[in-house]
Amino acid sequence: MPYAYTVVWCDNAAARDVLLATKRFTASRFNGAAVAPPVLLHGAGQACFPGGRINPGETPQVAADREFLEETGIDLTLPLTVATYHITHTHLINRPQFSTLYVKLAALADLNQLAADINLNIGANTPADQEHAQVQVMAEANVAAALGPSPLIPPAGWYGPPRMAQLAGIFRVHQAGAWHQIAAGFVAPGLRAMVTNELNAPFNWHGLSIGDLHLAAAAAPVVAVVLGGGPVVMVPPVLPPPVVGGPVPVAHGWNLGIARRNLVLMTAILALGLSAAVAMYRNLYPDQE
Structure with a gap:
């Protein structure tokens, strides 16, 4: 099944900054509904971009916007959101198995404010999907090193206390088409390989997404920004050509x-x-x- 991700970015001097998320280890809420016990997330603890599966009948752009809303509590399609965070351009790049929506903000201050608001939402359990522990603003040049199997894996492995308190409770893992429940306490030796596959899942698509950012940047118009806190000169968002697909879902209100x-x-x-x-x-x- 194809996937869609969202990379929110801005120019910063001669470089670019992006919004990067960190996945939680386990999640107890999906689509607004609680689940018990919690579910171990694919690529748990790693850096990633917001996104997920494209539902049947959805266009990649609709899926990217929906997943971003579900995981951050921010609806990028609302006109008030566009004005609040000064969205100046969007660009969709399709690859065979996934698509990436690039959303450009006018200035670093807008990107920092968006990150702060998302972290407030995460802290208040606002997003429908409890997938991210936090988001942060990172220089594009540093993103590739942050993605992929987590560099924070301890030398002695995942299972020695107190390093992996995140795996001390009861949780479930989805492997080989079936759910497996892990008992409370650190993961038993016979189940460690299965859990490690989820923890160390490679995030290749995220790496390709950041690698394509220069293409999205080349397509974005130049937006004049008055320094010193002055007004931002806006240009209307440039959207990709419409794609035949299912109906666009009604945007939720108040997702700022x-x-x-x-x-x-x-x-x-x-x-x-x-x-x-x-x-x-x-x-x-x-x-x-």
């Missing part, structure tokens, strides 16, 4: 991250209160003309 969402809500409350106060004043002190 907790910090921005609360700011919008408080602004709306203050505006309504001011309007009510003006109306009351006019009723109490009508014109004497």
Whole structure:
């Protein structure tokens, strides 16, 4: 089954920065529903880009946007999101087994704010899929070394306490078309090979995605950014040609991250209160003309 991923990036001086996620070891919620015991994630503990399977009838772009929303709580398709994080360009690159959607933000400040809002969402259990432990902004030149089998594998292996407290509880592993439940305590020797296959799963598609970023950057228009906190000169997002597929799902509202969402809500409350106060004043002190 094909997959779709999303790479959010921005120019930074003569280089580029990207949004990189770190997978949790186990997850207890998928599609908004709780699962018990938790499930060991493919490539657990490794760096990755948000993404997942393309559902039947979905276009790669729709799948990439949906997976990003499910894993971060941010809906990149909302006009308010586009304006909040200054999305200036999108570019889709298709490969035989996967596709990557590249989303360019106007400035590093926008990328940092997006990362902060996603981490707030993760901390509040907002995303429908509990797959990421955190996201961070990383220079493009450093991403390739962060991807793939985790460099943090301890020399003595995964199973010696206290290094692998993440694997001390009950969890399930999906291997060879079947689910296997791991008992509480560090993984028993007979099951270690199976668990290690999930932990050390290579993330080749993520490496190819970062390797194609220069192609997406070459396709992106130049956007003038006024330094010193001035306004950003926006250009409309450039979308790939439409692809025949299933209907586009209705975008969920209020997916701007907790910090921005609360700011919008408080602004709306203050505006309504001011309007009510003006109306009351006019009723109490009508014109004497």
